[in-house]
Structure formats: C-alpha cells, structure tokens
Amino acid sequence: MEHRHPFVPYKPERYEPEEMVRRGEEFHRLVDRRRSVRQFSPEPVPYRCVELAVRAANTAPSGAHQQPWKFVVIGDPETRRRVREAAEAEERQNYEGGRLPPEWRAALEPLETGSDKGYLEVAPWLVVCFAEKYGLTSEGEKVRHYYVNESVGIACGLFITALHVMGLSTLTHTPNPMAFLGEICRRPANERPYILFPVGYAAEGGEVPDLARKPLEEALIPMYVNLGL
Numbered sequence: 001m002e003h004r005h006p007f008v009p010y011k012p013e014r015y016e017p018e019e020m021v022r023r024g025e026e027f028h029r030l031v032d033r034r035r036s037v038r039q040f041s042p043e044p045v046p047y048r049c050v051e052l053a054v055r056a057a058n059t060a061p062s063g064a065h066q067q068p069w070k071f072v073v074i075g076d077p078e079t080r081r082r083v084r085e086a087a088e089a090e091e092r093q094n095y096e097g098g099r100l101p102p103e104w105r106a107a108l109e110p111l112e113t114g115s116d117k118g119y120l121e122v123a124p125w126l127v128v129c130f131a132e133k134y135g136l137t138s139e140g141e142k143v144r145h146y147y148v149n150e151s152v153g154i155a156c157g158l159f160i161t162a163l164h165v166m167g168l169s170t171l172t173h174t175p176n177p178m179a180f181l182g183e184i185c186r187r188p189a190n191e192r193p194y195i196l197f198p199v200g201y202a203a204e205g206g207e208v209p210d211l212a213r214k215p216l217e218e219a220l221i222p223m224y225v226n227l228g229l
C-alpha cells in the first residue's frame, strides 16, 4: 500500500477460538482479584517493578499518538511526608471542614475513607501521573493535545494492571484539589496532576470493603449479537 508517512507491517498473535477463550478467562480471573488498597506494607519494592509498570502504561493508545502522560516516581521519605501532609490538609477541609457535599459524603460512606492518608508515607513509592494539557515545541510554542483524559486514563489502567500482575497493589488516589502535586514535583504549567498512586505490597492482614463487581448484564449490552444459539 502507498503511504505518505512511514508504515510497518503489524501481525498480532492469532489463536484458535478455544485458546482465545482460555486466555480471556485466565486474564479475567487475574484482573478480578485486583482491589484498591489503603493499607500498605512498608517493605521495599524494587524500583524496576515501578519502571516496568510505567513501561506498560507508556504503551497505551492515545489521541493522535500524542502520549500526553508523565509519571513522576517519588521514593524518598521526606517528599512522601510532604505529599501526605499536603493531601491531608486538603482532605481535612473535605471531611471535617464540610467541603464534601452531603451526596458525595454518602457515596463514600461504604469505603470508610477519611482525612488520614497515612498510607502515603507507608507505601514505599508514590507515583504521580500528570496529564499534559498541551505540548510544547522546542521553541516553547503550545501544541494542542486531543483526548487527553481518555488517553491518560487508559495509560493509568495499564499501569494499575501491570502492578497487579507483579503482585503489587495501588490506589487511584485523587486528593482534592491536588495542585500541590505539581508544586512538590516541580512540574511545568502544561502538566495537570491526574492521579496519585501509592505503590507497594498490600499490608498483611489488611482489609478492603466487601464490594462486588456489577453483574455483567449491567455492564454488557449485546445488541444484535449472534450468540451462536
């Protein structure tokens, strides 16, 4: 085929239908065991694992292939302490200062969250994902970015899944507001804090809320599908 830009052949793996289903089931079993964690072990985690999770995130599809994400990895105790203190200061206004609207508070009730974010100092790594609202040329000109939220969200999904595959846990933490993360991480004005991920092993004996996935019938609407019946 003729192109105006470089193209390369692409030949993804193909499997027999039974093998496709077997692999799909196995992957579903794996991801279905993932839970968001708020109790971490202080045990160290190899940096290489965090790097591999970011490598996985960095494979995400993105609007116009602009790859509008950046992952800042924080490991030193002093910076983790600063992040915790800043996050807790905001959350105290939310939970104790009445900034959380009643409806939001009610939605969070079953999670038993509060303004104490001690896990931000316990987990050995904090990874802050930033979304590049726009890009910058080497001359400092703004470059419009497309579908930033969708692109960065997909990258974060891959990041979370890669950690889970390695036996690590995380939490999609969004202290609100989180502008302080841009300051602590010294990020430029075109980068907006997107999600703060504490990363580590889940604490031994830790608990999570007893929540269930919504039934497939509520998640999947087959329209005019030949179910092979």
Ligand code: IYR
Residues within 6 Å of the ligand: 091, 094, 108, 111, 113, 114, 115, 173, 174, 175, 176
């Ligand atoms: N950012 C707050 C509140 C919070 C909001 C949602 I939506 C959650 O799913 C969980 C918590 C906090 O971190 O506690």
